[in-house]
Amino acid sequence: xxxxxxxxxxxxxxxxxxxxxxxxxxxxxxxxxxxAWIAYRMAPEPSTASEWLTLADLVLVRGLGAPLALxxxxxAQRAPARNDVIPPNLLSxxxxxxxxxVAFNFSAALVPEHGQQQILxxxxxxxxxxxxxxxxxxxxxxxxxxxxxxxxxxxxxxxxGGERHHEPLGVQxxxxxxxxxxxxxxxxxxxxxxxxxxxxxxxxPDGATL
Amino acid sequence: MISVALVIxxxxxxxGLAARAVRSRATVLLVGVAMVASALAAAEAMAPPGGPLxxxxxxxxxxxxxxxxxxxxxxxxxxxxxWNRVSMTPTLQTRMSRFVGLALLFxxxxxxxxxxxxxxxxxxxLEATTLAAAPLIVRPGVQASRQAxxxxxxxxxxxxxxVLLGLLCLARGMEADGHAxxxxxxxxxxxxxxxxNRWGKLGLALTLLGLGTKLGLAPMYSxxxxxxxxxxxAVTALLGAVQFNCALVMLFRVVQVYRxxxxxxxxxxxxxxxxxxxxxxxxxxxxxxxxxxxxxxxSINHAGVIAIGLGxxxxxxxxxxxxxxxxxxxxxxxxLTAGKIQAHYxxxxxxxxSGLIKDLPYSGVFLMVGTFALLGFPPFGSxxxxxxxxxxxxxxxxxxxxxxxxxxxxxTFVATGRTIFPMIWGEPREKHAWPRxxxxxxxxxxxxxxxxxVLGIYIPPVVNGLxxxxxxxxxxL
Numbered sequence: 001x002x003x004x005x006x007x008x009x010x011x012x013x014x015x016x017x018x019x020x021x022x023x024x025x026x027x028x029x030x031x032x033x034x035x036a037w038i039a040y041r042m043a044p045e046p047s048t049a050s051e052w053l054t055l056a057d058l059v060l061v062r063g064l065g066a067p068l069a070l071x072x073x074x075x076a077q078r079a080p081a082r083n084d085v086i087p088p089n090l091l092s093x094x095x096x097x098x099x100x101x102v103a104f105n106f107s108a109a110l111v112p113e114h115g116q117q118q119i120l121x122x123x124x125x126x127x128x129x130x131x132x133x134x135x136x137x138x139x140x141x142x143x144x145x146x147x148x149x150x151x152x153x154x155x156x157x158x159x160x161g162g163e164r165h166h167e168p169l170g171v172q173x174x175x176x177x178x179x180x181x182x183x184x185x186x187x188x189x190x191x192x193x194x195x196x197x198x199x200x201x202x203x204x205p206d207g208a209t210l
Numbered sequence: 211m212i213s214v215a216l217v218i219x220x221x222x223x224x225x226g227l228a229a230r231a232v233r234s235r236a237t238v239l240l241v242g243v244a245m246v247a248s249a250l251a252a253a254e255a256m257a258p259p260g261g262p263l264x265x266x267x268x269x270x271x272x273x274x275x276x277x278x279x280x281x282x283x284x285x286x287x288x289x290x291x292x293w294n295r296v297s298m299t300p301t302l303q304t305r306m307s308r309f310v311g312l313a314l315l316f317x318x319x320x321x322x323x324x325x326x327x328x329x330x331x332x333x334x335x336l337e338a339t340t341l342a343a344a345p346l347i348v349r350p351g352v353q354a355s356r357q358a359x360x361x362x363x364x365x366x367x368x369x370x371x372x373v374l375l376g377l378l379c380l381a382r383g384m385e386a387d388g389h390a391x392x393x394x395x396x397x398x399x400x401x402x403x404x405x406x407n408r409w410g411k412l413g414l415a416l417t418l419l420g421l422g423t424k425l426g427l428a429p430m431y432s433x434x435x436x437x438x439x440x441x442x443x444a445v446t447a448l449l450g451a452v453q454f455n456c457a458l459v460m461l462f463r464v465v466q467v468y469r470x471x472x473x474x475x476x477x478x479x480x481x482x483x484x485x486x487x488x489x490x491x492x493x494x495x496x497x498x499x500x501x502x503x504x505x506x507x508x509s510i511n512h513a514g515v516i517a518i519g520l521g522x523x524x525x526x527x528x529x530x531x532x533x534x535x536x537x538x539x540x541x542x543x544x545x546l547t548a549g550k551i552q553a554h555y556x557x558x559x560x561x562x563x564s565g566l567i568k569d570l571p572y573s574g575v576f577l578m579v580g581t582f583a584l585l586g587f588p589p590f591g592s593x594x595x596x597x598x599x600x601x602x603x604x605x606x607x608x609x610x611x612x613x614x615x616x617x618x619x620x621x622t623f624v625a626t627g628r629t630i631f632p633m634i635w636g637e638p639r640e641k642h643a644w645p646r647x648x649x650x651x652x653x654x655x656x657x658x659x660x661x662x663x664v665l666g667i668y669i670p671p672v673v674n675g676l677x678x679x680x681x682x683x684x685x686x687l
Binding site: 152 | 265267292295296299301302309328330331334337338341344345349356357359360363364367368371374375378381382385390391393408409412442443444445549553
């Protein structure tokens with residue numbers, strides 16, 4: 001599993017340096033699919049509804065649904081290829097790499113035994129902190145969505161590493177529904193915010209409102 | 211089963227909007243469902259606490275009874291305001307079925323938050339209130355409101371993401387102690403009693419920080435003024451008076467379970483977030499000239515007071531709960547009044563609004579009384595609440611926090627009064643032919659005002675009993 005986790009770390013880092021929106025979405029997709037692969041390696045013969053739901057969430061919602069939903073909007077709007085998720089300068093890149101070091105040290109403090117658990121926690125911590133870096137340095141809606149979705153994926157990875165909980169199936173379905181609805185709303189915002197960003201307000205601030 | 215109906219009824223009523231005949235009377239449906247929900251909530255609050263429901267996923271205890279009893283009537287008040295507003299403004303009629311559908315889903319999710327006996331289900335229901343509320347913030351054709359709505363969703367997702375991460379860390383902490391992880395609230399105290407390991411402490415810190423974000427506490431508070439400013443007044447009232455308390459209930463649940471083994475962490479983090487929130491809100495209240503933002507910064511200030519009261523605990527808990535309930539009514543009154551003022555003067559600039567008591571007598575009185583309650587004047591519950599929190603700070607030896615609290619509350623008083631009082635008692639700048647304010651249009655605010663005053667001078671025994679039970683539970687279940 002360690003090579004998969006290292007690949008996931010690479011997928012987290014590459015879109016920070018290759019600044020196009022397609023790379024960001026591809027990175028997001030790879031995160032979902034790699035996490036699905038990791039989940040499959042943990043339970044190679046999925047037998048319970050919970051295991052199947054986990055795979056469906058990672059492949060269909062996070063690996064395919066989220067990137068494709070955002071891709072369709074940007075493609076339709078013919079968005080310029082370049083899109084920085086962190087400022088393109090040496091300071092930001094150093095900061096991003098510094099975050100990876102901090103995450104690995106943090107993980108070593110929390111999980112003293114060397115092994116896959118330690119690496120998994122380190123990669124998840126990297127994902128969360130890089131997501132916050134993106135959110136802190138970017139103000140555009142697309143970049144901020146990418147930052148938030150990176151954090152959501154990192155939390156899902158961290159959840160994979162925990163003991164298999166015997167939680168009700170409805171709870172897992174509810175969590176997936178929340179992610180799916182959030183992505184649907186992101187798509188709506190990306191469509192409406194980007195489309196009208198250049199236009200002035202059509203209405204007046206003091207118009208009839210509830 | 212009354213409690214289950216509080217979730218199912220609004221959710222099922224949403225489906226009724228599929229029928230064209232219902233769509234044309236959407237606001238009537240909204241008021242009808244809110245009335246039934248309020249009656250059911252009142253019945254539930256007066257009944258003895260029941261056992262587990264739906265296989266233990268839901269439970270009615272003193273906390274859920276207390277919050278059901280005032281959140282549902284506030285929703286009813288806002289619904290009546292919306293119904294009246296739509297009756298008076300026919301142009302609003304066209305968009306109402308969408309608004310009503312989302313508002314009913316919001317109510318169903320809010321009631322689910324109050325009844326959940328499972329931390330992840332509570333988290334899902336809180337996310338559902340956010341997902342239902344986000345589109346309501348958007349005013350058609352106003353780009354700034356769309357941006358505010360996006361910021362609201364983004365900050366909520368990140369804040370609640372931190373909460374989920376915190377819960378997962380708490381589960382890891384249980385595993386590390388050799389227990390099977392669970393999120394059932396009634397089973398958690400025995401697992402949490404022995405104190406936390408490193409995972410547990412990290413999880414608790416993240417959960418408190420995430421919920422602080424949802425409550426508008428520093429450091430991640432910047433979404434709140436923009437969202438409260440840009441939302442339609444009815445939606446701002448729902449966010450400030452209903453959703454705020456849903457997030458607060460989740461914070462209460464976490465504190466009820468985890469305070470006994472982690473007193474220093476809970477107290478330290480809540481006091482820090484509370485006092486920083488008070489500092490930033492006070493500075494912003496001094497600087498702002500926007501009436502809605504001023505009330506929004508007042509909300510951050512109140513959230514800071516609540517965090518401090520919750521952090522100190524013990525003797526402060528009773529006062530804290532009085533403060534929380536009063537706060538909900540104050541925000542509902544002030545945001546609905548601010549909407550009325552903005553609609554009449556066509557500005558939010560406090561310097562251009564003057565002579566309210568002559569121009570709009572009802573709104574002038576509501577703004578005046580709401581501001582006095584906001585500032586913690588007697589006879590309102592917020593006065594008793596602040597006094598008990600201050601007393602508990604001294605008893606617990608938090609003298610620095612006490613001193614800062616006193617200074618900041620005085621500065622807030624001066625800055626708010628300097629801005630609001632000329633709006634109320636100043637001379638009208640321009641002569642307008644104002645439409646007459648009807649009693650019906652003001653009835654929700656009058657009802658909120660009566661509740662606010664009653665809470666300050668006489669607390670009904672049923673409510674008092676619930677407040678005492680919840681205050682005791684904040685020291686541990």
